[in-house]
Amino acid sequence: MEQDLRKKRMWAYGIVGFFALISISTYSFNEYYIYLSVYLWFGFLYGMCLQYGRFCFSSAFRDLFAVGVPRMAVGIMIATVLFALVSAFVTATGLSTFHAAPTSVHAVIAGLIFGIGMVFAGGCASGSLYKTGEGNGVALMVILSISVTQALFADVAGWTNKLVPASWHESALAKGLPETINAGDGWVDQYLAGYVWDQPVMTFASTLGMSNESVSGAFVGNLLLGVIIPAALLLVVVYIGWSRTGFLRKRKKQQGSTGFRDELAGYWTMILASKRTAIAGLLLGIFCGLQMLVTQGLRVKFGVKNAGTLLERMGFDYGISVNGTVFDPGYWYVTTQEAQWVGWVFNKLGADNMDNIYFGFVNGIPNPAINPADWMSLALIGGAAVMALLHNEFKFKKPTLELATWAIIGGALMGIGSRLGLGCNVGAFFVRVSQGDTSGWLFGLGMIAGAYIGVKFFNWWTERRMAKEFQACEL
Amino acid sequence: MKSGLWVVILVVAGFMGFMMGYSLPPMLEVGMIGGDGAEIGIKSEVSEDMEKYYSDLLKQDE
Numbered sequence: 001m002e003q004d005l006r007k008k009r010m011w012a013y014g015i016v017g018f019f020a021l022i023s024i025s026t027y028s029f030n031e032y033y034i035y036l037s038v039y040l041w042f043g044f045l046y047g048m049c050l051q052y053g054r055f056c057f058s059s060a061f062r063d064l065f066a067v068g069v070p071r072m073a074v075g076i077m078i079a080t081v082l083f084a085l086v087s088a089f090v091t092a093t094g095l096s097t098f099h100a101a102p103t104s105v106h107a108v109i110a111g112l113i114f115g116i117g118m119v120f121a122g123g124c125a126s127g128s129l130y131k132t133g134e135g136n137g138v139a140l141m142v143i144l145s146i147s148v149t150q151a152l153f154a155d156v157a158g159w160t161n162k163l164v165p166a167s168w169h170e171s172a173l174a175k176g177l178p179e180t181i182n183a184g185d186g187w188v189d190q191y192l193a194g195y196v197w198d199q200p201v202m203t204f205a206s207t208l209g210m211s212n213e214s215v216s217g218a219f220v221g222n223l224l225l226g227v228i229i230p231a232a233l234l235l236v237v238v239y240i241g242w243s244r245t246g247f248l249r250k251r252k253k254q255q256g257s258t259g260f261r262d263e264l265a266g267y268w269t270m271i272l273a274s275k276r277t278a279i280a281g282l283l284l285g286i287f288c289g290l291q292m293l294v295t296q297g298l299r300v301k302f303g304v305k306n307a308g309t310l311l312e313r314m315g316f317d318y319g320i321s322v323n324g325t326v327f328d329p330g331y332w333y334v335t336t337q338e339a340q341w342v343g344w345v346f347n348k349l350g351a352d353n354m355d356n357i358y359f360g361f362v363n364g365i366p367n368p369a370i371n372p373a374d375w376m377s378l379a380l381i382g383g384a385a386v387m388a389l390l391h392n393e394f395k396f397k398k399p400t401l402e403l404a405t406w407a408i409i410g411g412a413l414m415g416i417g418s419r420l421g422l423g424c425n426v427g428a429f430f431v432r433v434s435q436g437d438t439s440g441w442l443f444g445l446g447m448i449a450g451a452y453i454g455v456k457f458f459n460w461w462t463e464r465r466m467a468k469e470f471q472a473c474e475l
Numbered sequence: 476m477k478s479g480l481w482v483v484i485l486v487v488a489g490f491m492g493f494m495m496g497y498s499l500p501p502m503l504e505v506g507m508i509g510g511d512g513a514e515i516g517i518k519s520e521v522s523e524d525m526e527k528y529y530s531d532l533l534k535q536d537e
Contacts, residue, residue, distance in 0.1 A: 013483075041490050093508075390483070
């Protein structure tokens with residue numbers, strides 16, 4: 001036992017040493033690599049936090065809807081509030097790299113598809129990453145499925161063009177995109193340029209006429225009205241629906257009667273019950289804020305607005321978008337880099353996927369070895385692995401055929417939901433809600449509804465299967 | 476386990492400290508931090524004549 005722990009600790013040191021070696025050697029080769037190392041080390045920290053806090057939206061909603069345990073769902077809500085608090089500081093100082101997304105019903109639909117997918121897969125986008133770090137083979141299959149589906153879906157054309165409304169097609173063509181981008185061909189292209197881009201971009205602060213960067217906009221508009229009050233109300237719903245009865249029953253046994261003070265105590269007890277996830281959320285918020293700060297500093301130092309310019313200066317011009325950009329959010333993000341590496345593989349295999357908006361106009365498909373956001377995701381898995389190894393929670397788990405099938409189906413739905421919603425449970429919900437972006441809540445509402453449908457479907461499926469098995473036994 | 480975690484935290488903190496030290500001075504220099512709300516960003520050395528030349532070029536295109 002003791003020897004096994006020592007071995008695991010050595011592996012943990014080995015992973016840290018590997019990342020340190022990459023950082024030091026690439027920096028000594030070219031100063032610009034420090035920009036990628038920033039992504040690497042913050043990714044590593046995100047991985048540690050996710051593993052520590054068991055930060056998985058799928059587990060949270062499955063626990064809530066299937067077995068009535070609200071602990072992790074409450075933890076995620078508290079984490080969102082704490083992240084928002086840190087974000088308000090960053091935004092008010094004008095250092096945020098965040099851009100709000102268009103708000104419309106598309107976010108709800110995207111969230112719904114994503115929510116169903118994450119329950120089927122048994123892990124959300126962030127949860128699958130940290131679980132892969134714990135040695136979970138099913139989680140790795142989920143990541144592969146999300147990655148491949150996104151890369152295919154972003155470039156889908158042919159018969160899907162017939163499903164595009166004429167108004168989207170005309171609006172997409174009217175955007176006057178560069179000739180290399182075929183905005184009138186491809187479902188996602190026309191959806192983006194012809195519909196999503198026409199929707200309003202709003203934050204809670206901007207709808208109230210405040211600037212996001214002002215103290216009142218960041219703290220009152222985006223934090224208080226955009227996050228704290230809606231989160232508190234959602235927590236009231238969770239308290240009434242899943243926590244209240246049990247708590248009051250206990251209190252009644254102890255005191256004989258209960259009042260409003262007991263209700264408040266019950267609410268507070270529910271909030272405090274999920275300390276680990278909440279602490280992870282606070283740390284994630286602090287690290288995201290720090291990443292924005294450091295990234296902005298490096299952009300000023302190198303005189304660039306996007307990592308694409310640095311890659312070109314280093315001599316890597318393959319896979320850079322027509323705008324000279326690559327995906328470079330400057331904060332925590334999950335799904336786009338997963339689509340990029342598969343997009344890069346497809347491109348190398350001969351696919352012409354640089355004529356679409358997602359890859360060719362915005363994000364590019366740089367070589368994964370020099371893609372900043374890919375460094376972040378790989379290091380995130382490494383960070384989670386280090387945490388799991390040090391806590392003796394690392395174990396290789398081979399996927400069974402049944403679990404692998406669900407992982408692929410769920411991952412595919414998450415991939416589609418991510419592209420429709422311009423992000424996953426992190427990019428489209430957690431980060432957006434925390435920054436006061438109104439579209440974040442819409443994605444979240446869809447995701448909760450999707451998770452509910454997913455859980456109900458799973459219950460029906462399991463009961464049906466068990467009934468069949470019992471029937472077979474009786475025969 | 477605890478000592479192992481502290482070793483990892485120390486290494487990560489070392490890299491973080493280096494990156495913070497690397498990125499903060501340029502922001503202080505251009506006034507992004509502690510600049511009393513002064514206009515920030517990368518300054519371009521374009522003269523008024525040059526700006527007029529480019530704006531006239533745009534007019535010709537129209």
